[in-house]
Amino acid sequence: MTTIAYLGPAGTYSEMAALRYLQLCHPDLELDPSRMCPYPTIPQTISAAEQGHVDIAIVPVENSIQGGVTMTLDSLWQSESLQIQKAIVLPIAHALISRATNLNQVQVIYSHPQALAQCQQWIEQNLPTAQLIATDSTADGVANVSRDQSIAAIASQRAAEIYQEPILQYPINDQPDNCTRFLVLGRTVSAIGTHSSLAFSLKRNQPGALVKPLLVFADRQINLSRIESRPTKRSLGEYIFFIDIEAPVGDPNFAEALAELRSVTENLKILGSYEVIES
């Protein structure tokens, strides 16, 4: 029995990613609803897998327009035992869901801050005076739509179907080429995949410290496909670096780089070696 925590409720893009994962990676498993465990926030979703309440957690980590999902990166750094098992890239298309019969009636829009940001230009042009209300997930906002014709939510077409609310306009995202990358996190030490992720902090008060870890990779011609910094939250100017590498952890060249990396970082975490599924 595989159980999956995701940023809920049903109808979120995280649920779509979770269903896609089951379909592609476990085609033998039945799509039993009891496998699917929605959680209200990203830290709670990740913590459910960390504490063993579920087998895996699926959370967004990066969007092609809005960039890194900082809450996921911060929770990953806190996690003691989770490893990335897979990454899933999902196209994102937002719908304006409302019982209004035309746009002029809409006065309030509920959605997750990332979705609101992804439709920012559309909102400025079409509903410049609407009040924007942040929700914990895109699907959470849809429950408000039934209250009044002046209320709208931004979420997936699937969310509109699940909550049986009408779509007023679709798609409304500013960039048609909008994708989100999700991570499948579990306690299993991940199989050797084509991509690896790691994170490290640097020793305090060493001004030249960032050059050294970057040189470890550059010297070996290992390509960093992504580097993202997050604050340590200790003080301004101290960072945790998240790095994605197009090499499996088991690669001898990469294994050597990791050993050297330990000596030039304060705290180094191997977040996993995994395959990326484009869907």
Place this chain on the structure above:
Amino acid sequence: MTTIAYLGPAGTYSEMAALRYLQLCHPDLELDPSRMCPYPTIPQTISAAEQGHVDIAIVPVENSIQGGVTMTLDSLWQSESLQIQKAIVLPIAHALISRATNLNQVQVIYSHPQALAQCQQWIEQNLPTAQLIATDSTADGVANVSRDQSIAAIASQRAAEIYQEPILQYPINDQPDNCTRFLVLGRTVSAIGTHSSLAFSLKRNQPGALVKPLLVFADRQINLSRIESRPTKRSLGEYIFFIDIEAPVGDPNFAEALAELRSVTENLKILGSYEVIES
């Protein structure tokens, strides 16, 4: 006559940074209110300086807890003519402003998403069921407090004074050591300061492309004090890199690095060379 655009209205942390800048860098100028020009969003604040409606714009770029202010980074990349004139680091302490007589009465909290995120743990512990409403600035939320005792806003002590609303609790930020770095942007090519910032994109479909620019600095032992990536918004996996360097643009070693950097990047922008004011 120096005029300053800032993320308004009066009472925001950006206004505090603007007043601090005037006090420290132009002690001879009178604190005439007509110098201070509030704008409702970060892109509009930056655009006011870009188009010459004001002399300079002051915007937040990085917080010690929440990390980079993505809207500022994205607008800086779009700007054709603005250069960083100064950076100002300001301590941030948030107040819960409300006419409620105790916390149990508070049902709705208005604030800027960054301020809500900086008080996230406090809210979860003290007001777990409160509805969070995103506003364009911290001070914007304070106007709602007068409507009802069930309404609160998260903003500065100064905002409470300006709008003459009571502070129910202070400070409520999760980390006591909370600082924000602001940028002073103007059309003058900046004087040679101790810090420099630049941004670049990479040529498309060149998997090893990030190693080269990093090597340019590493080879010369030039320290990157910060590296932050933002999506190009073209497609997932393509980034713009923002780099802060502890060297003036005029330094011969750095000038040589810049020349080499041009050949290994797609588009390179020198964002300025400037002093950092810790206040």
